[in-house]
Amino acid sequence: MAPQIEMPRVPLAADETDVMREQLDYLIDHVAVAGQCGCPECQRYLRVRSILLEIFDEPRPVKVQAISPPLARAA
Ligand SMILES: [Zn+2]
Numbered sequence: 871m872a873p874q875i876e877m878p879r880v881p882l883a884a885d886e887t888d889v890m891r892e893q894l895d896y897l898i899d900h901v902a903v904a905g906q907c908g909c910p911e912c913q914r915y916l917r918v919r920s921i922l923l924e925i926f927d928e929p930r931p932v933k934v935q936a937i938s939p940p941l942a943r944a945a
Pocket residue numbers: 900904905906907908909910911912913
């Protein structure tokens with residue numbers, strides 16, 4: 871019987887995953903408790919939320935408007 875080979879552990883990756891989950895929980899809790907008060911935590915929440923939910927976003931027709939300043943027309 872071949873001896874069982876232990877897979878090398880990857881504690882860093884696991885830790886990082888845990889940290890991400892904790893952060894997400896923390897941010898969700900913050901917004902749930904405090905509402906969106908506009909503090910940096912809220913900003914992080916909104917950033918994370920938009921990233922995590924972006925695949926669910928319907929492709930919206932984006933009105934592309936030229937935001938370039940009107941050129942002064944030399945007549
Ligand atoms: Zn806040």
